[in-house]
Amino acid sequence: MDGTGKVLVAVRGLSVAYTLANGSRIPAVDDLSLAIGSEEIVGILGESGCGKSTLANALLRLLPAGAVCEQGEILFRGRNLLRMSERELRAIRGREVTFVPQDPALSLNPVLSVGSQVAEILRAHLPLGRKQRRARVLELLGEVGFVRPEEIYDAYPHQLSGGQRQRIAIAQAVACRPALLIADEPTSKLDAPLQEEIVALLAQIRRKHGTAILVISHDPAMFAGFIDSIAVMYAGKIVEIGNTAQILRQPLHPYTQALVEMAKSAVGAPVRTHFASIEGESPNPAAFPVGCRFEPRCRERMEICVQRYPPSFVPMPARPVSCFKYGE
Amino acid sequence: MSREPESQNAFLRVSGLAKRYVRGGLWRERVVEAVRGVDFEIAAGRTLALVGESGSGKSTVARCVALLEKSDAGQIWIGDTDIASLSLSALLPWRTQVQMVFQDAVTSMNPRFTAAEAVEEPLLIMGKDEALRRETVRSSVNEVGLSVDGIERSVMQFSGGQRQRLAIARALTVRPKLLVLDEALTGLDLSTQGQIANLLLDLQAAHSLTYLLISHDPAVVGRMADVIAVMAGGRIVEMGSTAEMMTAPKHEETIRLLRSARAAQTNLAAITGASL
Numbered sequence: 055m056d057g058t059g060k061v062l063v064a065v066r067g068l069s070v071a072y073t074l075a076n077g078s079r080i081p082a083v084d085d086l087s088l089a090i091g092s093e094e095i096v097g098i099l100g101e102s103g104c105g106k107s108t109l110a111n112a113l114l115r116l117l118p119a120g121a122v123c124e125q126g127e128i129l130f131r132g133r134n135l136l137r138m139s140e141r142e143l144r145a146i147r148g149r150e151v152t153f154v155p156q157d158p159a160l161s162l163n164p165v166l167s168v169g170s171q172v173a174e175i176l177r178a179h180l181p182l183g184r185k186q187r188r189a190r191v192l193e194l195l196g197e198v199g200f201v202r203p204e205e206i207y208d209a210y211p212h213q214l215s216g217g218q219r220q221r222i223a224i225a226q227a228v229a230c231r232p233a234l235l236i237a238d239e240p241t242s243k244l245d246a247p248l249q250e251e252i253v254a255l256l257a258q259i260r261r262k263h264g265t266a267i268l269v270i271s272h273d274p275a276m277f278a279g280f281i282d283s284i285a286v287m288y289a290g291k292i293v294e295i296g297n298t299a300q301i302l303r304q305p306l307h308p309y310t311q312a313l314v315e316m317a318k319s320a321v322g323a324p325v326r327t328h329f330a331s332i333e334g335e336s337p338n339p340a341a342f343p344v345g346c347r348f349e350p351r352c353r354e355r356m357e358i359c360v361q362r363y364p365p366s367f368v369p370m371p372a373r374p375v376s377c378f379k380y381g382e
Numbered sequence: 383m384s385r386e387p388e389s390q391n392a393f394l395r396v397s398g399l400a401k402r403y404v405r406g407g408l409w410r411e412r413v414v415e416a417v418r419g420v421d422f423e424i425a426a427g428r429t430l431a432l433v434g435e436s437g438s439g440k441s442t443v444a445r446c447v448a449l450l451e452k453s454d455a456g457q458i459w460i461g462d463t464d465i466a467s468l469s470l471s472a473l474l475p476w477r478t479q480v481q482m483v484f485q486d487a488v489t490s491m492n493p494r495f496t497a498a499e500a501v502e503e504p505l506l507i508m509g510k511d512e513a514l515r516r517e518t519v520r521s522s523v524n525e526v527g528l529s530v531d532g533i534e535r536s537v538m539q540f541s542g543g544q545r546q547r548l549a550i551a552r553a554l555t556v557r558p559k560l561l562v563l564d565e566a567l568t569g570l571d572l573s574t575q576g577q578i579a580n581l582l583l584d585l586q587a588a589h590s591l592t593y594l595l596i597s598h599d600p601a602v603v604g605r606m607a608d609v610i611a612v613m614a615g616g617r618i619v620e621m622g623s624t625a626e627m628m629t630a631p632k633h634e635e636t637i638r639l640l641r642s643a644r645a646a647q648t649n650l651a652a653i654t655g656a657s658l
Contacts, residue, residue, distance in 0.1 A: 278649035320601035331576030
């Protein structure tokens with residue numbers, strides 16, 4: 055949050071844990087706080103297994119069986135989503151808060167035309183007649199970049215390319231003009247030119263309709279020039295928050311520093327030179343260390359880092375970071 | 383494309399490769415010309431990257447070279463032998479020379495196997511005795527940077543990066559000369575991708591391995607390949623050294639595929655003040 059707009063979503067002290075069949079508890083999201091302003095685009099940056107998708111699913115209260123929000127609250131326009139009845143929630147989910155999945159091939163119904171699947175969202179939420187609905191779907195298909203919406207309306211998912219299917223998923227997500235759109239790795243299954251197009255489309259949706267967007271990705275390069283602020287997540291916790299330019303120009307947490315370094319060196323290096331990388335792997339969530347969770351991989355580790363989890367320090371204005379480099 | 387004079391040190395030479403699939407319908411059949419005459423060669427110890435959008439035919443080329451598909455026309459030369467012309471039984475010794483590593487390779491392994499069993503499997507198929515198998519598994523697993531202590535666990539208990547290391551270890555057991563890497567670095571986090579890429583670079587240097595790299599990621603291709611071939615519609619539309627292709631691409635498909643990587647990079651550089 056850069057403090058200019060109103061807060062749309064405030065996550066406070068959220069903890070989500072999975073209980074496995076063998077009884078072990080996996081704390082996927084641990085005491086996490088995050089604010090998303092209205093009309094703001096926030097990026098969650100983190101590696102697979104860091105809990106970023108669990109966070110996204112928790113925001114829609116669509117957690118898989120076995121996952122429980124143990125603590126905290128998710129305030130949407132001041133109301134706690136975790137306390138709402140399923141019925142209250144249905145008025146929000148798909149209408150006010152919507153979701154673009156990583157792989158729309160899995161979320162679209164293969165035996166229904168894609169137009170009817172966009173119409174379905176409108177039918178569930180808005181009192182429109184058939185003709186109005188069809189007209190609205192065609193308008194939406196045009197808005198997400200289809201040149202001939204009539205032809206696309208009657209197409210089936212398998213007749214479309216991966217990029218086109220992602221546009222259909224976005225048309226579904228923006229159909230009811232949501233306040234918040236959550237996109238979980240929306241471009242990771244697409245090749246580079248299509249990634250660029252989808253990013254441009256999401257940016258355009260915010261510009262035109264003021265939709266706040268939460269984007270989840272593991273690649274800092276995807277966030278450049280598109281996202282307002284970034285929350286960096288590691289092993290279930292947010293380790294650093296700041297606006298995009300600040301985070302990319304001057305990352306504070308050693309983990310963020312390594313991520314940005316990797317992204318910067320990804321292109322343009324001579325053939326056969328080693329890639330920048332972080333040694334080791336994220337800790338096993340069933341046995342997180344007591345201290346800083348990045349400590350085993352950190353080049354700047356100190357004695358205190360193994361003793362307890364670092365609190366949030368604020369070494370620069372509006373730049374909270376959980377690292378003992380910046381205090382004590 | 384005219385046949386250039388054969389270079390002395392080409393490990394693999396593919397010439398006029400073609401492959402069509404017949405898509406069965408109940409009433410009519412549809413023929414898909416997946417690969418329509420592809421020529422390239424890879425020098426021993428070097429890497430050629432095939433890039434192209436999905437459906438361009440790059441994976442079909444990979445599968446033909448890895449002997450998982452029979453091509454319909456053309457030759458695949460390794461030394462003086464056209465392996466595309468061999469009968470199934472005559473192919474057997476060549477299968478150890480060419481190994482393939484897939485994206486999320488563990489989906490190609492038996493989920494009930496322990497890591498040790500999965501890595502050992504090619505040796506079992508070749509009928510190697512137990513002492514040799516055990517020794518080879520140990521050395522392969524060590525070589526990819528995994529500890530032998532954990533290899534009695536199920537393959538499903540390994541992380542994405544570790545699984546990819548297991549897949550590489552498994553390929554290495556038969557001492558291949560050519561690895562076909564079909565999107566083997568796709569879907570991994572940046573740090574894991576970097577680790578696996580570095581491992582592949584080290585293995586290449588240590589064993590003079592030749593790589594056929596299939597990827598849609600310009601960052602990976604630009605760093606690992608000596609030569610880039612761009613495929614569209616079943617043909618190679620442009621081929622050249624990595625430096626040429628990255629800095630002066632000519633074909634529109636090359637420009638389209640490689641430019642966007644630069645775009646993301648330029649955005650990042652603009653913000654961070656890094657020089658490209």
